Amino acid sequence: MDVLTPRTLDEALRLRAETADAWPIQGGTDVMVELNFDRARPRVVLNLNEVAELRGFARENGTLRLGAGLTYTECRRELGETLPALAEAARTVGSPQIQNRGTIGGNLGTASPAGDALPPLLVEEAEVELAGPAGRRTLPLEEFLVGPKQNALAEDELIVAVHVRPSGARQTFMKVGPRNAMVIAVASLALAVDRERGEIRAAYGSAGPVPRLVRAPLDEADGFPDRVAEAASPIDDVRGTAAYRRHALRVLTARALERCAA
Amino acid sequence: MSAPARKLERGRVGEAVRRADGIPKTTGEFAYASDLQAAGMLWGHTVRSPHAHARVGEIDISEAVTMPGVHAVLTHADVPGTKLYGLEYADQPVLAFDRVRYYGEPVALVAAEHPEQARRAAEKVRVEYEPLEPVVDMERALEQDELHPDRPTHEPDHYRDDPRANVVRSILIRHGDPDTEGDVVVTGEYELGIQDQAFLGPESGLAVPDGDGGVDIYVATQWLHVDRAQVAPCLDLPPEQVRIHLAGVGGAFGGREDLSMQIHGALLALHTNRPVKIVYTREESFVGHVHRHPARIRMEHRANRDGKLVCVHARVLLDGGAYASSSTAVVTNASSFACGPYAVANALVDATVVYTNNPPCGAMRGFGAVQVCFAHEAQMDKLAAALELDPVELRLRNALAPGDVMPNGQKVTGSLPVADVIRRCAELTVPEPEPLPRDSLRLPGGSGNVTRGEGVKRGVGFALGFKNLCYSHGFDDYCAARVRLFAGADGALAAEVHCAAAEVGQGVVGVITQVARTELELDDVTLAPGTTSTVDSAGSASASRMTWMVSGAVAEACRAARGELGARGGTLAPGEEIDVEKVYRHPQTWPLDPETGQVTGERAHVAFICSAMRAVVEVDTDLGLTRAVWIGTAQDVGRAVNPQAVLGQIEGGTAQGLGLALMEEIQTRDGLITNASFTDYLIPTTLDMPPVDAVLVEEPEPDAPYGAKGVGEPPTVVATAAVAAALRDATGRDLTRVPVRPDDLIGL
Known part of the structure; x- marks a missing residue:
């Protein structure tokens, strides 16, 4: 297995275009598990950890640009004021070691239905910035996530950043798992009460093929827990039952509404 | 901890001595079996069955042997000696022939220069399987086709003859008059899922050919000499040509009693004449x-109005999985302890373990006592409710004590302070509920941030458990130790102790050196590496027996060495040495009568240990x-040889019992394991494990050296029951199955 380590984004994009079967790797908390379990043997790994342009985050005219290499630890420590639900979600990810390695870009690249960063970004109507030989394009996150572990990234593209215009709405993230830390979501929920736009937005994880956004006007809050639960399409698997997931979403939504109403 | 404080001297019996391996393990410097290296080493890999049950036809290795880096591909045809092995009953093929009986059963072996080459070659071994319907339900197994041509029940001298299909062993105990009626009757049905030992160090070892046809095996195991007794016949070698050496063990909990890579590594090493290392992946x-x-x-x-138990009926069915392993002993233990540490004059206990095509089951911390404790403690709480009695009071009224006769006919002798542990535990102050608001890490759901207190209810549970110490039922249970006493260049005496006791994390190396220092009144004591080549067997690091047994053997060897030293005038000249080996046996035990289930001599078990536990939980009753x-x-504990180590065992054992109550379960579908990873087989984290307030009840065991009892198992036996009781208290639900799922807690 070859490891390519570009130092700039241009170099990374060139290598990506030249090496169609290369696996991009950021923190490695998903890719390395695949390798260790002998589930995959990519011929080439494209190591993005040395690309400075992908790191950190920046504010641009009221918009936040989160680099694909932004770690959960950075989200937790630095975005608690502007994107509180994302910061809360970052705190639920794995262990501190995993939070130090895992990144937003990696979460988008894996596009797991259980990706912890995805519901909070969905409720903030985030957009994904992709770059390839044809230049840059941005896609709403909802359109980027196309199926379980499937996204709209083309073979010659890289995930560069996520753009969010913080709504300022009261918001929260909750994750259900049968252990009190280091657990993959059995069901998760991000919810924002956006008084400015007069709407409630919620996004669930681990309760359908992709994390999905559900909206309702503020005055329909009463029926919203049921609405979220009904929008989901959970399955039975080793982590939990479909019935439990739907039930949990109802409970989480009701609690999140109360939390964000005050 | 409120153990009596003792003067700290020099690492002698009774002192809180720090573990020698504590810092190396914490800092990552400790060498585990998976860290072994040898010059010219090859890597072994095991080809495993993807089926839970299938007929095995042709095994074609022609392509695999041509793969890059490959030195050997072996099948059952390459096993030179006996084709079957087993801890108690040899029914497990070294490599499958005719049939595979469980998912993951070894079928062929590959040795290659690099582990990746071995894995890729293993994929090219073509095995012709004809899938058969798997037997996966323990109840139905009794009526389905036999999975084995022979089984222990066909040896009526040792085992009860049971004509039902797939019975590995059954025990029927009739005690007093089982038809005795009581004023109050409670019944219940209980179920436990498959728990895994979940040790962090996967199975690993290195086999090195000695050039003369023999082999040295360095392996993480629990009992060096029983490994050798199983390995040598399969290799068709005399035992002295197979030397087993203990490599760094990353946890065991019973899961290393059976062989893993030992025979396989040795076969590959002898075939290639190269050292061969095998390290299992987590999966x-x-x-x-x-x-x-x-x-x-x-x-x-059944009980009378005064709360006195008059009769207990227990029917226990265990799924032994594909091979016998130690099922014959586990089921006997389950029958012995089914009624709990309670005096009851009449009982009917019917315990059976069956073969299925599920994952093989055998030894794990608690060994048959965990399962029945979960059931009998739920029953005692039910009975307390039916009698409107305090659950602690009910237990006190029925507490087993020396002089009482157990259902298997054994009269309890020695130390068994059941009433004492109940009282001492009940006296502990239960902490007040913490006020809200709190950080979500201190609420149900933890880092998941799901509640600020909504739906949270508190519950308190109490449970009592007991178990035997050491091997039982007539097993010749012994432990050897050898002491070399010599003078250094300056004439100062020093000692080297040889003992094949496996240090599996429990701290036995500390016990050995504490005993040697105490008996020799010497500080300069070193412990030689554990091996079969310099000393006789120490027996297994299981059954909470090691402290007792090594204390006996090391003390005897030390006393003999001191006696010899006295005979030589009390000093040794530089270069002079005394070298003695002694074998210690605990008091004899006797088997049960196969027909009546009654002990055929004075005792079935040499001694007992008991524990009481109170658990406090908070349950989010909306989310479970x-x-x-x-x-x-x-x-x-009899007497704490090292109070600090005892506390460590109590905390660790409690965590394992709590894990079974709340989350630990191997899930299967048609015999196939569906959660073989630490992503989906969950064990408690520090956020799941509460602080433990432990009282050590020290009533010396008269038959044990220093009065010390083993301590590893009781916390695991009782914790599952205690946590389940607390969950019932919080939710008001029956919760008859562990692990308790969130669905069960909310009644979905």
Whole structure:
């Protein structure tokens, strides 16, 4: 297995275009598990950890640009004021070691239905910035996530950043798992009460093929827990039952509404 | 901890001595079996069955042997000696022939220059399988086709003859008059899932050919000499040509009693004449060792108005999985302890373990006592409710004590302070509920941030458990130790102790050196590496027996060495040495009569240990998530050889019992394991494990050296029951199955 380590984004994009079967790797908390379990043997790994342009985050005219290499630890420590639900979600990810390695870009690249960063970004109507030989394009996150572990990234593209215009709405993230830390979501929920736009937005994880956004006007809050639960399409698997997931979403939504109403 | 304080001297018996391996393990410097290296080493890999049950036809290795880096591909045809092995009953093929009986069963072996080459070659071994319907239900197994041509029940001298299909062993105990009626009757049905030992160090070892046809095997194991007794016949070698050496063990908990890579590594090493290392992956580890038996248990308790138990009926069914392993002993233990540490004059205990095509089950911390404790303690709480009695009071009124006769006919002798542990545990102060608001890490759901207190209810549970110490039922249970006493260049005396006791994390190396320092009145004591080549067997690091047994053997060897030293005038000249080996045996035990289930001599078990535990939990009753808040326990320890190590065993054992109550379960579908990873087989984290307030009840055991009892198992036996009781208290639900799922806690 070859490891390519570009130092700039241009170099990374060139290598990506030249090496169609290369696996991009950021923190490695998903890719390395695949390798260790002998589930995959990519011929080439494209190591993005040395690309400075992908790191950190920046504010641009009221918009936040989160680099694909932004770690959960950075989200937790630095975005608690502007994107509180994302910061809360970052705190639920794995262990501190995993939070130090895992990144937003990696979460988008894996596009797991259980990706912890995805519901909070969905409720903030985030957009994904992709770059390839044809230049840059941005896609709403909802359109980027196309199926379980499937996204709209083309073979010659890289995930560069996520753009969010913080709504300022009261918001929260909750994750259900049968252990009190280091657990993959059995069901998760991000919810924002956006008084400015007069709407409630919620996004669930681990309760359908992709994390999905559900909206309702503020005055329909009463029926919203049921609405979220009904929008989901959970399955039975080793982590939990479909019935439990739907039930949990109802409970989480009701609690999140109360939390964000005050 | 409220153990009596003792003067700290020089690492002698009774002192809180720091572990020698504590810092190396914490800093990552400790060498585990997976760190072994040898010049010219090859890597072995095991080809495993993807089926739970299939007929095995042709095995075609022609392509695999041509793969890059490959030095050998071996099948059952390459096993030079006996083709079957087993701890108690040889029914397990070294490499499958004719049939595979469980998912992950070894079928062929590959040795290659690089582990990746070995894995890729293993994929090219073509095995012709004809899938058969797997037997996966322990109840139905009794009526389905036999999975084995022979089984222990066909040896009526040792085992009860049971004509039902697939019975590995059954025990029927009739005690007093089982038709005795009581004023109050409670019944219940209980179920336990498959728990895994979940040790962090996967199965690993290195086999090195000695050039003369023999082999040295460095391996993480629990009993060096029983490994050799199983390995040598399969290799067709005399035992002295197979030397087993203990490599760094990353946890065991019973899961290393059975062989893993020992014969396989040796076969590859002898075939290639190169050292061969095998390290299981995490996924492979889940199929690479036996698990705790899942169980279905039905109990009926009859009592009088005064709260006195008059009769207990217990029916215990255990799923042994594909091979016998130690099932024959686990089921006997389950029958012995089915009624709990309670005096009851009449009982009917019917315990059976069956073969299925599920993952093989065998030894795990608690060994048959965990399963029945979960059931009998739920029953005692039910009975307390029916009698409107305090659950602690009910237990006190029925507490087993020396002089009482157990259902298997054994009269309890020695130390068994059941009433004492109940009282001492009940006296512990239960912490007040913490005020809200709190950080979500201190609420059910933890880092998941799901509640600020909504739906949270508190529950408190109490449980009592007991178990035997050492091997039972007539087993010749012994331990050898050898002491070399010599003078250094300056004439100062020093000692080297040889003992094959496996240090599996429990701290036995500390016990050995403490005993040697005490008996020799010497500070300069070193412990030689554990091996079969310099000393006789120490027996297994299991059954809470090692402290007792090594204390006996090391003390005897030291006393003999001191006696010899006295005879030589009390000093040794530089270069002079005394070298003695002694074998220690605990008091004899006797088997049960196969027909009556009654002990055929004075005792079936040499001695007992008991423990009481109170658990406090908070349950989010809307989501079914739990936070264990506090555990208080009083444990019978005889005498604490090293109080600090005892406390460590109590905390670790409690965590393992709590894990079974809340989350730990190997899930299967048609015999296939569906959660073979630490992503989906969950074990408690520090956020799941509460602080433990432990009282050591020290009533010396008259038959044990220093009065010391083993301590590793009781916390695991009792914790599952205690946590389940607390969950019932919080939710008001029956919760008859563990692990308790969130769905069960909310009644979905």
